[in-house]
Amino acid sequence: MIPAAFAYHRPETVDETVALLSELGDEATVLAGGQSLLPMMKLRLAAPEAVIDIGRVPDLRFVREGKGHLVIGALTRHHDLERDPLVGKRCPLLGEVAKKVGDPQIRHRGTFGGTLAHGDPAADLPAVAVALDATIVVVGPQGRREIPASALYRSYFETSIAADELIVEVRIPFTEGAGGYEKFTRQAQDWATVGVLAARCGGTIRVALVSMGHTTLRAGAVELALAGGASIDEAAALAAVGTAPVEDLRAGVEYREHLCRVLTRRALEAASA
């Protein structure tokens, strides 16, 4: 399978990228690691007329320490997150989740900005951003703009990033302790049938859910119960409240709700250990 023909652009700066995006409009798509976009183009589920390869834009692949948060460049690869010492010290859960994405070959290419922009509710790393209220920094023709992770996702593969905007970096608050990410898969190297992430941050416990609806979700009922003094068992029993899982090849609705409760208990136990 070969993608449909496209015009290839390889800008060398963020400004050049944004200029191309606004000039080419809806016909153009950004290519980062290509680990979601290229499979879709090969299947002709996507057939952009122009591909803007940001792989050579410098200064987008980094991890830096800010005040109380990490700043992570959009082109930072999953593999970088796995082994970055600052991530290991300030937000170890991010590295642990990165290790569970796909397989080594995918992690060698796939980028943090790419997985956040893709908007797949079955993706692992967006759970970290959503749980920790990360800030997504984008650049568009009007300049820089910040999107809170809580406002990033609208529906399946639909985000609030405009077509002429580029994610440049993401700010992720430091976490306390290791936290826990429970990813349930049918086989090695698979998307999460359900995934539950629990993290401690700013003295509270945050819980995010993967594959439990049209977007990555926060388990609000669980967080509220815990803040009100509920036990882990009591809180985990509420994990599927407010979710809208679908039935697909991996699992039905009831099974997903059941998994969600069980995995939430395990993730909370890991986060409070």
Added chain:
Amino acid sequence: MRIQITVNGETRSHDVEPRTLLVHHLRDSMGLNGTNVGCDTSSCGACTVLLDGLSVKSCTVLAVQADGCEVVTIEGLESAEGFHPLQEAFRASHALQCGFCTPGMVMASVSLLADEPHPDEARIRRGIEGNLCRCTGYHNIVRAVRAASGPR
């Protein structure tokens, strides 16, 4: 578009259509057909090569993305001294039957051992998670990688 890739130590330029996949470029333009295409959907790892030292699925990389980079394929592993230790270990451990997955398995293992020279069995299994083998049941492949990595 004109691209220049160093494959197995040799730098060569070619004109390619931007939509050309790296695996097709290697096989069709460079005549290196040791790298196989299995699933063609990013799942099986048969097409694994090293791109700037790290394993990638060459059916999921555009040739233009590899412009200016270094690629190593299965053909590039052998040296004047003979087989690469992993090739030798695959042979000695009977880590292949039909051999279709083998180039990709070996390249994924080269990348794994470069990252982590002495993985335990669980780490080896995780390290080759992106590669499928329909024949061997994996046990001998894991043994081969262990043998090539040597004792800690």
